[in-house]
Amino acid sequence: MKWSLSLGKIAGIKIQIHWTFILIILWIIFLNLSRGSTVQETTTAVIFILTIFACVVLHELGHSLMAKRYGVAVKSITLLPIGGVASLEEIPEDPKKELLIAIAGPSVNLIIAGILFLILWAGGRLTIPAGAESFQKLAESSFLYRLLSVNLFLLVFNIIPAFPMDGGRVLRALLSLKMDRVTATSIAASIGQILAIGFAFLGLLSNPFLIVIALFVYLGAQFEAQQVRTGSILADHKVRDVLMHHYTPLNEHETLAKAIDILLDGQEREFVVLDDEDKAVGILTRDNIIKALNERGKEVSISEVMNRDFFSPSPADSLKDVFQKMQQQRFTVLPVIEEDTLKGIIDMENILEFIQVQEVLQREVPHLKRII
Amino acid sequence: MKWSLSLGKIAGIKIQIHWTFILIILWIIFLNLSRGSTVQETTTAVIFILTIFACVVLHELGHSLMAKRYGVAVKSITLLPIGGVASLEEIPEDPKKELLIAIAGPSVNLIIAGILFLILWAGGRLTIPAGAESFQKLAESSFLYRLLSVNLFLLVFNIIPAFPMDGGRVLRALLSLKMDRVTATSIAASIGQILAIGFAFLGLLSNPFLIVIALFVYLGAQFEAQQVRTGSILADHKVRDVLMHHYTPLNEHETLAKAIDILLDGQEREFVVLDDEDKAVGILTRDNIIKALNERGKEVSISEVMNRDFFSPSPADSLKDVFQKMQQQRFTVLPVIEEDTLKGIIDMENILEFIQVQEVLQREVPHLKRII
Numbered sequence: 001m002k003w004s005l006s007l008g009k010i011a012g013i014k015i016q017i018h019w020t021f022i023l024i025i026l027w028i029i030f031l032n033l034s035r036g037s038t039v040q041e042t043t044t045a046v047i048f049i050l051t052i053f054a055c056v057v058l059h060e061l062g063h064s065l066m067a068k069r070y071g072v073a074v075k076s077i078t079l080l081p082i083g084g085v086a087s088l089e090e091i092p093e094d095p096k097k098e099l100l101i102a103i104a105g106p107s108v109n110l111i112i113a114g115i116l117f118l119i120l121w122a123g124g125r126l127t128i129p130a131g132a133e134s135f136q137k138l139a140e141s142s143f144l145y146r147l148l149s150v151n152l153f154l155l156v157f158n159i160i161p162a163f164p165m166d167g168g169r170v171l172r173a174l175l176s177l178k179m180d181r182v183t184a185t186s187i188a189a190s191i192g193q194i195l196a197i198g199f200a201f202l203g204l205l206s207n208p209f210l211i212v213i214a215l216f217v218y219l220g221a222q223f224e225a226q227q228v229r230t231g232s233i234l235a236d237h238k239v240r241d242v243l244m245h246h247y248t249p250l251n252e253h254e255t256l257a258k259a260i261d262i263l264l265d266g267q268e269r270e271f272v273v274l275d276d277e278d279k280a281v282g283i284l285t286r287d288n289i290i291k292a293l294n295e296r297g298k299e300v301s302i303s304e305v306m307n308r309d310f311f312s313p314s315p316a317d318s319l320k321d322v323f324q325k326m327q328q329q330r331f332t333v334l335p336v337i338e339e340d341t342l343k344g345i346i347d348m349e350n351i352l353e354f355i356q357v358q359e360v361l362q363r364e365v366p367h368l369k370r371i372i
Numbered sequence: 373m374k375w376s377l378s379l380g381k382i383a384g385i386k387i388q389i390h391w392t393f394i395l396i397i398l399w400i401i402f403l404n405l406s407r408g409s410t411v412q413e414t415t416t417a418v419i420f421i422l423t424i425f426a427c428v429v430l431h432e433l434g435h436s437l438m439a440k441r442y443g444v445a446v447k448s449i450t451l452l453p454i455g456g457v458a459s460l461e462e463i464p465e466d467p468k469k470e471l472l473i474a475i476a477g478p479s480v481n482l483i484i485a486g487i488l489f490l491i492l493w494a495g496g497r498l499t500i501p502a503g504a505e506s507f508q509k510l511a512e513s514s515f516l517y518r519l520l521s522v523n524l525f526l527l528v529f530n531i532i533p534a535f536p537m538d539g540g541r542v543l544r545a546l547l548s549l550k551m552d553r554v555t556a557t558s559i560a561a562s563i564g565q566i567l568a569i570g571f572a573f574l575g576l577l578s579n580p581f582l583i584v585i586a587l588f589v590y591l592g593a594q595f596e597a598q599q600v601r602t603g604s605i606l607a608d609h610k611v612r613d614v615l616m617h618h619y620t621p622l623n624e625h626e627t628l629a630k631a632i633d634i635l636l637d638g639q640e641r642e643f644v645v646l647d648d649e650d651k652a653v654g655i656l657t658r659d660n661i662i663k664a665l666n667e668r669g670k671e672v673s674i675s676e677v678m679n680r681d682f683f684s685p686s687p688a689d690s691l692k693d694v695f696q697k698m699q700q701q702r703f704t705v706l707p708v709i710e711e712d713t714l715k716g717i718i719d720m721e722n723i724l725e726f727i728q729v730q731e732v733l734q735r736e737v738p739h740l741k742r743i744i
Contacts, residue, residue: 034577245638246634246640265616265617265618267616267721269639293733353636353641
């Protein structure tokens with residue numbers, strides 16, 4: 001993730017904080033001082049926030065170390081103001097592995113809470129209060145008490161059985177033991193969305209912050225269901241199934257003015273650039289064209305402004321792999337090459353169209369048949 | 373606006389309420405009753421809200437009647453939970469007219485506030501309090517007092533000199549007396565955005581609701597500046613300037629499967645459908661194709677699923693007028709016809725590309741020159 005500050009490595013995993021996280025710390029210092037807190041109180045508040053985020057890092061390390069055990073590469077853990085993100089290379093589709101990876105995060109908070117409980121109990125400082133009012137008091141009391149309650153909150157929040165929470169993955173993994181993954185995801189996502197509507201309703205009556213969480217859960221569930229459906233469609237196809245033969249190639253020696261003429265005279269927006277031997281040497285998108293026009297004027301040669309840094313899949317490549325690589329590297333168009341010959345082009349929006357069409361065509365297969 | 377309930381007409385202008393407005397009323401009743409308010413208190417609360425919205429309607433009527441004086445048609449005034457919207461046919465570009473139309477709304481709130489002031493003063497019930505604490509008391513006091521303060525709030529809120537507030541239009545109109553409209557809008561929008569950043573900062577320190585208002589003002593200013601820049605570019609051109617000659621027409625007797633093949637084999641997403649004499653008889657968009665595939669299967673004839681209800685501009689038509697009509701009637705593609713011959717097609721996304729390119733090209737004219 002860009003704009004992040006690296007804090008070092010744990011077990012080969014980069015730990016980094018996003019710059020917006022610094023803003024949160026500054027904001028807390030500012031709020032405390034402007035409310036008339038002493039320097040000591042303010043320092044305690046900052047240390048408390050940092051400790052919470054250390055617990056979040058440990059939570060993400062839980063997921064990451066379990067993932068590494070199953071051979072999944074983990075690039076980094078990034079701290080954002082809204083929580084932590086572990087960049088796993090890929091979440092295993094094997095339900096048992098996914099279950100254990102998902103459950104490893106909240107388990108860490110359970111262990112931390114257990115240790116804090118033992119420390120407080122051993123010190124004789126533990127009198128378990130009852131009821132919500134006393135919970136409020138608990139939260140206002142000592143540093144360790146508050147840390148205990150934060151870890152219990154992280155535990156409960158993360159086991160909500162809805163995407164994008166860990167609980168959603170646990171539920172999907174459990175359902176996957178009985179049915180195919182697309183159906184399991186779709187059921188888990190529906191449960192998540194029903195829960196989200198419940199949260200939103202509760203939020204309307206009590207804390208409006210719940211409405212924000214509800215929206216987050218609802219969209220997360222929808223996104224996950226869509227991702228898995230899309231992935232299952234792409235896995236069944238090769239690059240040749242989305243190959244486009246109807247396109248206008250640009251020549252690298254032409255001017256940007258020529259590219260603009262073609263852009264404005266038709267619906268094409270993404271172009272492959274060829275040299276005089278009809279070999280693909282670059283790609284040029286609408287955004288590149290507008291940017292280059294702005295910076296270099298329309299008489300500049302296409303070869304000077306095109307993107308030379310691209311890859312060329314072959315028709316037999318897996319569509320799922322190529323699509324993932326296009327997403328990661330933000331390519332919207334690519335030439336497809338076989339035995340040194342340009343076979344056609346593929347583009348991101350066209351692949352999305354293909355997915356839409358396939359979704360409709362596959363719906364003709366009775367849904368129940370796939371569940372049973 | 374759809375989903376609206378008509379309340380009748382005032383001076384030929386339809387007054388309607390959006391259905392979400394009903395939700396607000398139900399929510400207020402619910403909140404009051406669940407807080408243990410009596411039926412009488414709840415009724416008063418609802419009547420108070422309805423009275424506020426009557427003031428909002430009067431505010432919008434202020435704009436509308438002034439607009440009608442200048443020959444601008446006013447279709448309707450719609451009450452939304454966030455306020456009122458008057459659907460003017462077009463806001464006059466003459467600065468004096470725009471100024472008077474913009475100022476007519478807040479003036480109504482000033483007049484209402486003045487009348488309420490006089491009533492309270494005549495009844496001897498007016499002791500003007502000083503300071504914020506007393507203003508709080510004022511707001512909590514009698515019905516008429518509260519209505520007075522609401523109208524003062526509407527007055528102050530609307531004269532904030534930033535789009536989309538009335539004050540933004542007043543400022544633009546005043547600037548327009550000295551310079552061209554695009555520059556005046558751009559300056560007024562910049563002032564609005566600086567104000568918005570100030571609001572957001574204040575909101576961070578005090579009331580988070582201010583951050584929402586800030587976002588609303590910031591985006592409103594940006595949108596208005598973009599709209600005026602776009603309008604000025606479109607006004608200088610004809611339909612022939614955005615005519616596309618490079619496209620694949622569909623024949624009405626072909627099947628949807630053929631349309632899908634063409635959709636997936638290239639970057640075209642919007643199609644014009646021809647009959648056997650090459651006469652344009654329909655239009656078909658990507659969304660129509662996916663929807664038809666879902667509902668009718670891929671063997672249906674294109675003539676059965678295409679949209680026959682479209683219009684055909686001629687190359688000499690004003691681009692601004694055609695673009696507006698396309699936006700209003702949600703057309704993304706249209707055939708362009710001259711003397712019964714299809715000259716090409718135009719599409720919404722292509723017009724937006726054309727605007728982007730023109731914006732870059734026009735930037736070459738020194739900006740200062742246009743101000744002086």
